[in-house]
Amino acid sequence: MVTLESSEIWDLLNSIPDPEVPAISIVELGVVRDVRITDSNVEVDITPTYSGCPALKSMEEQIRAKLLLVGLTPIIKTIYKPAWTTDWMSDETKEKLRAYGIAPPEKLSFENLHPFANNDKGPVACPFCSSTDTSLTSRFGSTACKALHFCNGCRQPFEQFKCH
């Protein structure tokens, strides 16, 4: 018998930091898609950010550990539909990323969806000094979800959470 309310389970999950970007939670990241309470158990749907995201396994383990503390052994399902998008992040979450030193993703536009589309939205603002005198160093950063930029204003490299 599950005695917790669905909102309490969401609160618990919201206290789990993203293993790669601990400034935000796995709920804020948009990985937790649904929580369903059944008669005897709880089911949690999660979705990967990128197909090969190595952190997904760790997130699953943390969900299990967190819910075990309240006596639950959740059934965790990985779902692919709808595909994860950075558009699910709230403005508040994006601000947390920026304060942590990662430039937040822009809003996904339709033009982004074709490989040859000109999706140049201009330079990304530096999360440290807000300068827009920045350039893209590499489309791929330290994790699948980030790209590498350089700020000419404060002469620092920084990462951006890629718009996806």
Next chain:
Amino acid sequence: MMTDLNKALIDFCLRIADNSLIHAQRISEWTGHGPILEEDIAMSNVALDLIGQSRGFYTYAAQIEGDGKTEDFYAFRRGEREFRNKLMVEQPDNKDFGFTMMKLFLNGCFDYLMFRDLMKSTDETISGLAAKSIKEVTYHVRHAGDWIVRLGDGTEESHQRIQNSLNELWPYTNELFEQDSVDALLISNGIAFDKEKFRDEWTKMVHEIFAKATLPVPENNTYSPTGGLKGIHSEHLGYLLAEMQYLPRTYPDAVW
């Protein structure tokens, strides 16, 4: 007793998964050996995306097949003749960065168009995996396309080398569009779509980048390697599998 449709669906998933996995294994050979640090990281990330895509399709095939099959079984416990990847992706890169980018581009444009169709599949899992994969593939094509333009429109040396890669890989592109009775059955059920229908668009896409890169596209010649659909491969796949499968074959069921 498994239905013909389910059998076809398993084959269909394995073909996509095998292609992504073998492609990823080749790309991952660059990890720690990239020409510059940023590209080393980029290629590792691309390989990771492709492995992730293959896992999704393997897992779905395993679910349909039942019988205790897992994604690891398909990746590590099958031999050369059971792999259904296209011959292009198993070709060795011989530490030629342009060759890797050319392969990623030619196959990526194909995958982009294929996944765009599969997003409309009547099979919910297939359409979900396609919607997920297409975003990553779009990014790979953009990255590889930029490099092809830069190398093609670069120095005399870089131009010649990327042209050689194109000439060498071009004959392998015919095989990308091959289909058989597996596809036909799925097409008639609205699960898959006729690849021939986007062939012109694919040709237009690759020509657009080659024009920017000042690379003449080779004439369509009669030499057209084939065999992936039947599991008949070039000599290179066996060596690749030997390396990829060594550990799970030597220590079956080993865990971290």
